[in-house]
Amino acid sequence: MDLPVMPPVKPMLAKSVSKIPPGMQYEAKWDGFRAIVHRDGDEVEIGSRTGKSLTRYFPELVTALKDNLPARCVVDGEIVIVHGGRLDFDRLTERIHPAQSRVDMLAQKTPAGFVAFDLLALGDQSLLDTPLAARRTALTDALSTARPPVHLAPATTDPALAQEWFERFEGAGLDGVIAKPLDLPYRPDARLMFKIKHERTADVVVAGFRFHKSGPIVGSLLLGLHDAHGALQHVGVCAAFPMKRRAELVEELAPLRMDDTTGHPWAAWAEEAAHESARLPGAQSRWTGKKDLSWVPLRPERVCEVAYDHLEGDRFRHTAQFRRWRPDREPQSCTYAQLEEVVGYDLAEVLNLKA
Known part of the structure; x- marks a missing residue:
């Protein structure tokens, strides 16, 4: 693997605030496993929030990511499992198992999906210093033909719509709303975004x-x-x-x-x-x-x-x-x-x- 941003990479984080701040990009806060995906042709590495590899636990995702991501890229997102029309974190935790036979069985029984919400590198270009608004445009273009189980996370700059999402989406198992400054570069392991959670x-x-x-x-x-x-x-x-x-x-x-x-x-x-x-x-x-x-x-x-x-x-x-x-x-x-x-x-x- 030879990419402009190499693994392991710790994701950029968010700090809690009580209200949705104005003038930002807003996304739903997903309740899954945060993951940084590195793809270089046939090589795919899925890194956890701590930098440890999750690749062996989600073989079905490796295939889906090859089918839906650009040939050379680094993408930040969330691994999720949907059950009964909502996110199911308990079923997701079951996927981390030492026995390969059980990993393979659960990949068939409870397949995971990947929700992409940021782009750290594309081709030979690192986007770590690129403002969020431009990274979002590049991500949208890069995933324009993506199909389930790979998804582009919905995003908006309308705070009223973000508030509506905050109130409506909890019934689907989502955690709240993430607010991201539009000029924000990507800074691994730094709490520069904002999260508004239900309490x-x-x-x-x-x-x-x-x-x-x-x-x-x-x-x-x-x-x-x-x-x-x-x-x-x-x-x-x-x-x-x-x-x-x-x-x-x-x-x-x-x-x-x-x-x-x-x-x-x-x-x-x-x-x-x-x-x-x-x-x-x-x-x-x-x-x-x-x-x-x-x-x-x-x-x-x-x-x-x-x-x-x-x-x-x-x-x-x-x-x-x-x-x-x-x-x-x-x-x-x-x-x-x-x-x-x-x-x-x-x-x-x-x-x-x-x-």
């Missing part, structure tokens, strides 16, 4: 915590919600605390600590089979490796309010943000029923937009 709040039960990697202070709180049968299901964690607050939380939660998990609703967390019928903390996976997933059980008596962006199935898709304790709420009142239902929206309609 909601929920009252959840705190049923345990993990220690921080630096010592005997709280690393994350384990959160639960009661399902329709009254069982407390693990729905995620909140973890962003200042170091001083982490130490305070150890003392604050001490009266609720249990010597072991006996009698705790998640007592079976260490049993692999138990995770098949309930959502429990601590399931080992290829993502966690040998990471210590042990946790300190708490009597599930305290309630806190957290902010979250959206759900993936029956859990928070990302780490929730602690907002406040809710001493006025009873743990049994913290159920899935309080969570907002998002109106469905067919992802195919998003991908077929011509804006």
Whole structure:
């Protein structure tokens, strides 16, 4: 492979803002695997956000990228899997598997797509110093004949339309909106774009915590919600605390600590089979490796309010943000029923937009 921009390349990133800023290019924020694709003839390399290779996990994409991308190019985009008319991140994570036989089977069963939204190089020319507006024009031209499963990400410079996308597209599993300055060059690993994400709040039960990697202070709180049968299901964690607050939380939660998990609703967390019928903390996976997933059980008596962006199935898709304790709420009142239902929206309609 001999391209003007060689792998590995870390993608340009975005920082969170609360509102859609004016005067920029706007795109949907895709919920998949960020990927930089290098193609030089028959050679294709798919790099992850960290620069590691994803190529072997998506053999069907390698074929599709050869069929739809220019012969020599570097493209920034997102690997996604669509199921039931919306993005499905759980099915996407299943694709990262060490066994080649399973990789090949899943390539047939749950094929992935690629949504392209930036062009870093074309032919012998690096576009890293080219303004975004010109890169977008070049990308549109380069993918003018592309067909599924390779897609050109819809984009607009109309902030009103971007706001409409923000409100409508969540039903298709999208994360929010990305805003990009029109004169922005491509700067790998720099947070120069802006992301506007959905945020909601929920009252959840705190049923345990993990220690921080630096010592005997709280690393994350384990959160639960009661399902329709009254069982407390693990729905995620909140973890962003200042170091001083982490130490305070150890003392604050001490009266609720249990010597072991006996009698705790998640007592079976260490049993692999138990995770098949309930959502429990601590399931080992290829993502966690040998990471210590042990946790300190708490009597599930305290309630806190957290902010979250959206759900993936029956859990928070990302780490929730602690907002406040809710001493006025009873743990049994913290159920899935309080969570907002998002109106469905067919992802195919998003991908077929011509804006």
